[in-house]
Amino acid sequence: MSDQATFNQPRTGASIALRVLLWAVLIVFAIWFLLPAYVVVGTSLKGLEEIRGGSLLALPHELNFSSWRHAWSEACIGVNCTGLEPYFWNSVGMAIPSVIISTLLGALTGYSLTKFKFKGANLVFALILFGCFVPFQVVILPMAVTLGKIGITNTVYGLILVHSVYGMAFTTLFFRNYYVTIPDELVRAATIDGAGFFTIFRRIILPLSPPIIVVSVIWQFTQIWNDFLFGASFTTGGAQPIMVAMNNLVNTTTGVKQYNVDMAAALITAAPTIFVYIIAGRYFVRGLTAGSVKG
């Protein structure tokens, strides 16, 4: 923390004015950041009449959760009026295996690349790293063809494959940057003690890894849950993940526009990642910055 270097000097008039200004700016931005959340939650609790007649910013007259229920189990997505529920489970079924696979492979790859620096390891890492930054537009077309060839287009398996592969680049980066901070001497000591590659990983490295595993899992889960491009490109109809279904629900033009249901659907769709953010925000920030601070 900055010691002297703050505006927290003796309380002169000017310093108090500065302090007030500072808080004013912080609060204005807080309002800006919170506005969409407030509007979405508020609208989702209002009835349609209330939305049309009242102000966007007005508090709801009563807590009416019927739009939530409607969005979850009744709303029409395209021609299917099943609500978001089946799509929610699609996303869960897609995200959990992808997160596990990419984290596990990323951990092993990162471990190999840092603790057993074989010839070409740096080149391998550079090539994998670039995979993080490739715009996915350049791979969706061949991916669509490949998924078709394997016969897993429009299935959860196709999306698991896609997310595992492209997630691996990030998880490898995370684990590699974490493992370079673990001293090599630990691995050397264990080698002399007689432990092999996997034993060292399981007995020495893995017990030191929980922080980065949490970062990786949170990052991957958020990325996969929030993905829209792959879901929209490789699935249609009932196989879609929730993010695509939600967008379709909002953009379905038949009938009366039910803003409250749209907003409830947005809330339901965002809930898992927001939940993760609330319980593990600290690790969330670490994951976000890990991509920029390389070891």
Added chain:
Amino acid sequence: MTHPPLKIADRIARWLPQIVVAPCFAAILFFVYGFIAWTAYISFTKSKMLPNYNLIGTRPYERLFQMDRWGVAQENLFIFGILFIAFAIVIGCLLAVLLDQKIRAEGFIRTIYLYPMAISFIITGTAWKWIMNPSLGLETVVRSWGWESFSFGWTNDANLAVYALVMAAVWQSAGFVMALFLSALRSVDQDIIKAASLDGASPWKIYMRIILPSMRPVFMSAIVILSHLAIKSFDLVVALTGGGPGYSSTLPANFMYEMTFRRNEIGIGAASAMIMLATVAAIMVPYLYSELRGKKHV
């Protein structure tokens, strides 16, 4: 002297690291580099709805650059990219410096500023689209307060739709930039700050002359990451403006998707994807190169 041969198990063990890296590396080779090659190839063919493997030279690129839609997309990316990066960095940096002033509720405020990063662009777009609704959104509310000329229906105005994208994207990313800067601010050597204040530098001078200049690498990282985000932007357009009105707010990523999946112009789609890749590579490769080279560990 005896010279015992290496045990077979040891011989395999010696190759284990490579064997373990192999699946990940092979997958990346195939699914990233192989696919790039494939897309590159297709971008020189007359592929329409299905891939067609007859090369026709650079014709798809020529056609691409003749399309007004692509021109608009590129122009939009330029405007969007510059404004998005500039605002995200200025706001993120400002918030980081303000939060660094021993704010009592810092953790709480930081949580508020950063939560948009947990949310998908689709949700962000949906929420702001609703706020910008011309008849029921914020515009009506503010006008009812007496500010009759207030206009916030940006998504429905072909001249303003891009700025709606900028606003929502900044909303989503400013907190991330703030987190980046805040952690960098906190890692500045406190002895330097103490020395400077003993030398009589005011807090303002210390920030401008010592702390911010020392964070140049963080600025670089932020710019690179944000420009990468900008080039890949796709979902936000889909949810907020749908690329419209017309195609006034379309971005290259949306152009590519439109050509590939809706218009059966795979060749053009592939060509536009290659241009996107080239743009990203022009930014990322020098950055990654300097990052990896600078911190090589022996």
Added chain:
Amino acid sequence: MASLTIKNAVKRYGNVEVLKGVDIDLQDGEFLVLLGASGCGKSTLLNMIAGLESVTEGEISIGDRVINDVHPKDRDIAMVFQSYALYPNMTVAKNIAFGLEMRGVPKAERETAVLEVAKMLQMDHLLDRKPGQLSGGQRQRVAMGRALVRRPEVFLFDEPLSNLDAKLRLEMRTEIKRLHKRLNATMVYVTHDQIEALTLADRIAILKDGEVQQLASPAEIYDQPVNMFVAGLVGSPPMNFIKSKVTQADTGLVAEVSVLANGVEQPMLLDLSQQPADLTDWIGREVIVGLRPEAITQDGQGASFDSDIDVTEATGADTLCVLTWNGQEVMARVSSGYAQIIEGTMAFSIDMSRASLFDPKTEMRLS
């Protein structure tokens, strides 16, 4: 227990030759110290013995078994690392037992062995702690215990004391010496600290730029350094090097220097008659006379002379006086009672039987 033979060991990384053909023959139970500045190749050599680095050329054998291609775990060695490399997630007991566990030693046997070693190193009360809860010295002991418990043929130490404070370092140094005596095991010890080397070693190998400069007992290294590098590396403060011309005097060969005494440069002749080397070829030529500070001491133990004292540095047991010879600084070591005077002129004496002569061009000892 076993001997250790290193035959023409070469290590190359690409085109860079880190070790340029090292030959060392170690008796069973001998304590070898590899001494040198960082980057001299001493740690690389140790890692090659351990099997953590491959041998580019040459042969390393333990006993009569060539171990170039033997996996580290099968070499029957143990190593103590500079950072101790304790497994942070395991208790002290598990840390010590890990090597035995990997070798399939039954649990009961492991526990007995751990307890025995812990008692030997007086750390049986620490067995249930994690490394994070230990002090530096305690961690060091655990690292030693981990090596001891396996009773290997060769112990390897990679600067094991350099992370300790001065007092602990002294204590552990004695402890290692005691262990060596007790186990009578073959040990190879890497350090850049010449005092550690002198106190611990049976023999010291001094490395520079991947080559062994001298492999000899501490006494020989100290008294008859083979070149100026070795002479300058060992001993604190280092040996004085004085450039001087060899001349024929009535009494025999001498080297002439000028000494500042009472503010005036006065000539002094250093007697070279006790030098074992044949110096007839050197008459009229310049040599480097190497004199350890303790060879220039208070009056009464050899040829006597007066000299001005520039500065004195009391070290407690004795006092270092800086003199000026040939315009250069020369260190003399006198007993602390003797040098009360901070400035002024004092009588000193030189023991020329302990002088070394070097060729100024090759920097090699004249013999």
